[in-house]
Amino acid sequence: MRVFRAVVVTAVVLFLLAPLVVITVGSVNPSRYLQFPPDGFSLNWYGELFTDPGWQDSIRYSLTIAATSAALAVLIATPLAFVLRTYRIRLAPVIYTLGILPFMLPPIISALGMQVFWLSVGHVGRIENVIIAHAVFFSTLPLVTISLAMETMDRALPEAAQTLGADRRTTFRTITLPLLVPSMITGYAAAFVLSLNEYIISFLVAGFTVETLPVKIVNGLRYGFTPTIAAVAVVFIVIAATTFTLFAIFGNLMKFLGADPEILEKNG
């Protein structure tokens, strides 16, 4: 069993890390073609990422779309999570299902739906089309995190505020909302990262005019590999791994992922 455990864990770690190793090596290889073993070390490809106008545009598009669509996703999710978890609403299960449905279905469904929608409306190839499509598709993530926070929140707090004479609006603004902020940030971060990585919706909705990073990478790959692509990938991974490491240090990563608190204490 011990041997089996070592084999499984090592194999999985190697499997998961293999792509990371390849692109890191590729991104610092001075030659235009990826080769093994590498023939030197250079950071030129990272430089190109920040000087080439094409990549600059893509970075700007991707960051704009990710930042605004994640914000819009939180704006969609917060009132849904709050009202559905506070009031008795008969259609609550239907509305909640509608909120998680886009994300449950394969992304190609949202992609094609949005494509025919914008074609029918006659508003094609704009950046706001992608922002709205991503916001609706990824609003499920903040919806889930905020709903969980609503469920675990101490009901006595807003009730106490109301007993002390605060009206609903004041109670929401001064008690409920501050308690929801961490879950809103988590939901925002998840929507942001996934929007940054998303390909098929961006491509079908406005792929020819708004070239986001994933779309540009795929278009670039059609003409063959360039080390700049590897450099982009490394930047992405560093951002993600840093976020999760900070999470593990400052928050409780295991609890966040749903681990049983008792077991965590035993494992120490």
Add this chain to the structure above:
Amino acid sequence: MSERERPTRGAYGVLAFPVAMLVIFFLIPFGIMVATSFYHRVEGAFWTPAFELDNWERLLHPVFLERAVFSIGICLLAGLVCVGIAFPFTYFLTRMRRRAHVTLLIVVLSALSLSEVIVAFTWYILLGRASGVSNILVWLGLMNEPAAYQPSFVAVLLGLAYIAFPYCVLTLYPQLTRLDPELTEAAQTMGASPWRTFWTVVIPIARPIIVAGFLLVFVFTLGSYIIAFFLGRPEHWTLSVFIADQASAQANVPFASAMAIFLTLLSLLVVGVVGLIESRTRRI
């Protein structure tokens, strides 16, 4: 549940914006897509409104059915491979000390945060002739000359397993941390070997969550686009790739819509089964 308040007019007012967004930008587009699936395709243009069943009839052609069966098959296989590896991995992970535990979680989450595009691209290189794993084998003297392993069926399967693996681990994780260690300890006190305990105690208890993880991988890989597109030949394409190909390269949106609705129904069916399993196993 019982302590929930009666809705006020303000509460409905607050709901208006999110519900309007979901209806306008999800339900209505879906409705347009359903309508489009009955429209007539015009070569060189887009389509004209009509009511014909041509696109739906095309779904019954042996060629399409073969594609549908292929993509369901490869996604089921990806589910099997994923769960087969993710289950023992997650089980060992949950029994590790905090430091190793968190480190492995970070590795899993880093893999999760990789764009599908980047995963496809790195496996494209790793399995390629120019600078892939075969070069390492040649360097070690295990092979005579480098070989290309993509495009191929195995490459697509590997890519699909890679993107789904972190999600699979995260589905199994919460339940496996709740697996009472006293059960396995009891089995071992009674003389069962760790192997026997794993097979006869751990796996039977966790069976429902294994099934849920398997179906989750299935739906997730069914939605994957770039992996099959990059690592496979057209005969290895999954439904998502066909839909996107019809919608963009072939400019046949009506047929793409019909296929998309078929894929929606298939996914809803699987998601429904997962929901049923989860509601039954809440009490583990």
